[in-house]
Amino acid sequence: MSAAESATAIHRNQVDLLDFIDWSGVECLNQSSSHPLPNALKQGYREDEGLNLESDADEQLLIYIPFTQVIKLHSIVVMGSEEDGPKTVKLFANREHMGFSNVSDFPPSDTVVLSQDNLKGKPVVVKYVKFQNVRSLTIFIEDNQSGLEITKVQKIALYGSTVETTDMKGLKKIEDH
Amino acid sequence: MVLEATMICIDNSEWMRNGDYGPSRFQAQADAVNLICGAKTQSNPENTVGVLTMAGKGVRVLVTPTSDLGKILACMHGLEIGGEMNLAAGIQVAQLALKHRQNKKQQQRIIVFAGSPVKHEKKTLEMIGKKLKKNSVTLDIVNFGEDDEGKTEKLEALLAAVNNNDTSHIVHIPAGPNALSDILLSTPIFTGDGEGGSGFAASAAAAAAGGISGFEFGVDPNLDPELALALRVSMEEERARQEAAAKKAAEESSKQEKGGEEQDATMTERASEGASEADNKKNEFLALAMSMDEPASSQDLQDTEMSDAAAEDPELALALQLSVQDSAKDSSSQADMSKLLADQSFVSSILASLPGVDPNDPSVKEVLASMQSQSEPQQKQDEDKAPKEEDKK
Numbered sequence: 001m002s003a004a005e006s007a008t009a010i011h012r013n014q015v016d017l018l019d020f021i022d023w024s025g026v027e028c029l030n031q032s033s034s035h036p037l038p039n040a041l042k043q044g045y046r047e048d049e050g051l052n053l054e055s056d057a058d059e060q061l062l063i064y065i066p067f068t069q070v071i072k073l074h075s076i077v078v079m080g081s082e083e084d085g086p087k088t089v090k091l092f093a094n095r096e097h098m099g100f101s102n103v104s105d106f107p108p109s110d111t112v113v114l115s116q117d118n119l120k121g122k123p124v125v126v127k128y129v130k131f132q133n134v135r136s137l138t139i140f141i142e143d144n145q146s147g148l149e150i151t152k153v154q155k156i157a158l159y160g161s162t163v164e165t166t167d168m169k170g171l172k173k174i175e176d177h
Numbered sequence: 178m179v180l181e182a183t184m185i186c187i188d189n190s191e192w193m194r195n196g197d198y199g200p201s202r203f204q205a206q207a208d209a210v211n212l213i214c215g216a217k218t219q220s221n222p223e224n225t226v227g228v229l230t231m232a233g234k235g236v237r238v239l240v241t242p243t244s245d246l247g248k249i250l251a252c253m254h255g256l257e258i259g260g261e262m263n264l265a266a267g268i269q270v271a272q273l274a275l276k277h278r279q280n281k282k283q284q285q286r287i288i289v290f291a292g293s294p295v296k297h298e299k300k301t302l303e304m305i306g307k308k309l310k311k312n313s314v315t316l317d318i319v320n321f322g323e324d325d326e327g328k329t330e331k332l333e334a335l336l337a338a339v340n341n342n343d344t345s346h347i348v349h350i351p352a353g354p355n356a357l358s359d360i361l362l363s364t365p366i367f368t369g370d371g372e373g374g375s376g377f378a379a380s381a382a383a384a385a386a387g388g389i390s391g392f393e394f395g396v397d398p399n400l401d402p403e404l405a406l407a408l409r410v411s412m413e414e415e416r417a418r419q420e421a422a423a424k425k426a427a428e429e430s431s432k433q434e435k436g437g438e439e440q441d442a443t444m445t446e447r448a449s450e451g452a453s454e455a456d457n458k459k460n461e462f463l464a465l466a467m468s469m470d471e472p473a474s475s476q477d478l479q480d481t482e483m484s485d486a487a488a489e490d491p492e493l494a495l496a497l498q499l500s501v502q503d504s505a506k507d508s509s510s511q512a513d514m515s516k517l518l519a520d521q522s523f524v525s526s527i528l529a530s531l532p533g534v535d536p537n538d539p540s541v542k543e544v545l546a547s548m549q550s551q552s553e554p555q556q557k558q559d560e561d562k563a564p565k566e567e568d569k570k
């Protein structure tokens with residue numbers, strides 16, 4: 001199946017969107033202060049199996065990631081352990097400042113149920129058409145694999161491509177010859 | 178200087194009529210709320226504070242989070258006491274109000290005044306606490322007033338459920354001589370999460386403790402430089418004015434000994450010198466009159482005052498010396514002086530020449546009346562003194 005084939009490998013022109021995350025606006029609700037979001041998102045931290053993002057009061061997590069550029073999201077990778085890794089993950093595109101109370105107010109752009117393969121690193125392809133013009137992404141982790149009190153996420157990676165927005169830093173002054 | 182949106186939950190239940198926290202529990206609470214609002218807005222101008230009441234007919238939001246201190250203080254007026262406090266509903270409504278804050282970057286904080294018994298179960302409160310923690314809302318609890326069994330335990334459980342890294346606090350305030358707001362000043366509710374306190378809280382706490390304020394005039398120059406500067410300038414102006422008045426008084430008494438003839442000249446001089454305000458003039462004249470009308474008795478007092486002033490001004494020192502010399506010799510001329518002053522018409526003519534002093538002004542009239550009554554015994558005193566001195570010579 002073509003869908004399954006493309007899911008096994010990252011598409012050629014999809015890049016890791018880590019470079020386009022606007023870190024100043026990244027937020028995570030219900031994270032444990034000793035195990036915060038950078039453990040799962042940042043380069044180096046996310047590779048370390050000992051460092052996880054953990055939930056605090058209950059098993060849900062709400063992650064808000066703004067981007068510096070408009071991007072198209074192709075697929076995501078969510079890694080965790082077998083028992084307390086996330087199960088149902090809902091993705092919302094371009095919704096600012098969501099809270100746990102309004103996750104059910106509007107339908108998610110995509111819903112992903114993570115299998116054990118996914119938790120080992122297999123990327124999940126999202127509904128590409130819904131993520132053509134993404135300025136910010138909200139990831140709502142609704143529950144975990146075994147229904148435990150605490151959800152642990154080892155790695156979150158986003159793959160996609162950028163829309164042709166002007167990178168102002170790349171603009172060069174025209175030299176008069 | 179954390180950017181924060183705060184909702185304050187006030188307990189306006191029947192239990193607040195009690196007077197064990199003077200003047201009444203409710204009033205003590207209101208004072209505390211005023212203080213908190215001031216501290217929050219001072220520590221960061223973008224902070225917002227809102228207020229709601231938990232008792233009465235039901236939970237009612239008096240003002241949604243705003244940085245306008247006047248609005249907050251105004252809504253505290255005319256609050257009625259009655260009913261029972263509904264802590265759970267109060268906290269939940271506060272959370273909702275915070276959710277709809279304008280600036281989403283603000284941290285959310287709820288401050289609860291729990292003065293009456295808590296009728297909710299511990300479980301309910303723990304669940305509420307968890308929900309607050311999940312939505313990253315911090316909670317401060319002020320436990321005062323009624324202390325029935327289990328209330329402290331329940332509130333501690335609520336705090337434990339909410340607390341995330343010591344950002345939430347609980348304070349127990351027993352009834353006593355100190356005001357509720359004073360005790361609150363030293364708690365982490367005011368001093369923030371180990372920031373070391375906003376300047377407002379620090380200076381207010383120092384002032385409340387009756388000690389020396391850490392800052393001049395009790396205003397932190399870092400927080401409000403313009404106000405601190407204005408206060409300093411006006412204080413210096415006042416000091417300069419007082420010195421000038423003291424100087425004139427000293428000069429006046431020294432010239433007075435030299436001769437009554439100069440009286441007119443001096444008075445008109447002073448009149449023409451023309452200080453700006455009417456009050457100023459009046460004060461100076463009153464001071465002068467009082468200094469002249471008790472020359473013998475208050476000489477010592479004046480000397481000490483003058484010696485203080487003289488330390489700063491060499492001219493003044495010279496005048497002082499002269500006055501001291503002259504006063505030793507010449508008490509008889511003082512009698513003349515007093516007689517002159519006693520002359521009502523003379524005085525009122527002088528007064529009329531002074532700009533801004535109204536001879537019909539009651540305070541001026543009082544002084545004149547007192548002068549008159551004093552000048553008679555004064556004359557007798559001086560006359561007694563004069564023969565004695567002559568005897569000595």
